[in-house]
Amino acid sequence: MHVQRLVSFPMYDFPEVRHYTIRFWNAVVDQLAKEGVPDLRETIVPDPACEKSVAEGSLLLGQVCGYPLTHAYSGQLRVIATPCYSTPYSSGPEYCSVVVVRKDSTYQTVADLRHTRCAVNGYDSNSGMNMLRALVAPLSHNGRFFSKVFATGSHKSSLDNIASGNADCCAIDCVLYTLFLRYDVPEAKQTRVLPTPGFGHKRHRAALRANAGRTSLSIRGLASLALAYPAVSGGPIRCGD
Missing domain, CATH: 3.40.50 (Rossmann fold)
Incomplete structure (x- = not known):
C-alpha cells in the first residue's frame, strides 16, 4: 500500500x-x-x-x-x-522546564513542595516528568517526595489542575509555558514559576x-x-x- x-x-x-x-x-x-x-x-x-x-x-x-x-x-x-527557541527561561539549543504553582500559593522553594500533589502531563515526558524527577531526587526520602503524582495527558491539563486546586505543582516545558502566557491561555494566568536552580538540559x-x-x-x-x-x-x- x-x-x-x-x-x-x-x-x-x-x-x-x-x-x-x-x-x-x-x-x-x-x-x-x-x-x-x-x-x-x-x-x-x-x-x-x-x-x-x-x-x-x-x-x-x-x-x-x-x-x-x-x-x-x-x-x-x-x-x-x-x-x-527564545524564552525568558532559556535560549539557543538549551532548554529547561519551569516548576509551576498557583499564584496565591505560599510555596517559595522546591523543598516546600514535599508531600504536595504533583501533576505530570505523562510518565514518558522529559519536561513534565523526567526533569522534575531529577530535580526532586536529592530531596527525596527512600525515593519518595510527593504525596501524590498523577498524569493529566497534557501540559495544559496539568496547568488546569493547578489553577483549579486539584494539584499543587507541575513542571512545564518552558517554550510551551511562554507561549501559553503570550497568547493568554487562562490556566497559565493563574500560575507562577517557582525559582529553581539550574533546571535545564538540551x-x-x-x-x-x-x-x-x-x-x-x-x-x-x-x-x-x-x-x-x-x-x-x-x-x-x-x-x-
Whole structure:
C-alpha cells in the first residue's frame, strides 16, 4: 500500500497558535517539495507526539520530546537538529522546564513542595516528568517526595489542575509555558514559576528551518546535535506513602 510521507510538529500546537503552526508547516512542506522530496502529505494530520506516523512508518520529519526519543522511539528515529527557541527561561539549543504553582500559593522553594500533589502531563515526558524527577531526587526520602503524582495527558491539563486546586505543582516545558502566557491561555494566568536552580538540559527535536511563523512560535533557528542524548535515566516519579 502506498503511504504518503508526513511532516508533523505537534509539540507546541494548541488552538491559540494553530494559525502560526500551519504557516510554519506550509513553509517546511513547500521547501521539501522544491527540493524534490516525493509523496508528501498535502494537509496537516493531527498526530500527537507523532505516535501514529512513527508506528505506520509514514513520518518523514517531526518533532518529539527527548524522553520518548530515547525510550519508546529508541532506534526508530534519527535526530537531525533542534530548534533554537527564545524564552525568558532559556535560549539557543538549551532548554529547561519551569516548576509551576498557583499564584496565591505560599510555596517559595522546591523543598516546600514535599508531600504536595504533583501533576505530570505523562510518565514518558522529559519536561513534565523526567526533569522534575531529577530535580526532586536529592530531596527525596527512600525515593519518595510527593504525596501524590498523577498524569493529566497534557501540559495544559496539568496547568488546569493547578489553577483549579486539584494539584499543587507541575513542571512545564518552558517554550510551551511562554507561549501559553503570550497568547493568554487562562490556566497559565493563574500560575507562577517557582525559582529553581539550574533546571535545564538540551533537547533533541528533528526539525527544518522555515521563516513563516517562526517569530510567533518563538523559534530563532536550528542547531545541529550529536546523536547521543544525555537524558537522566530512571523511572517515573514516586509519591509518598
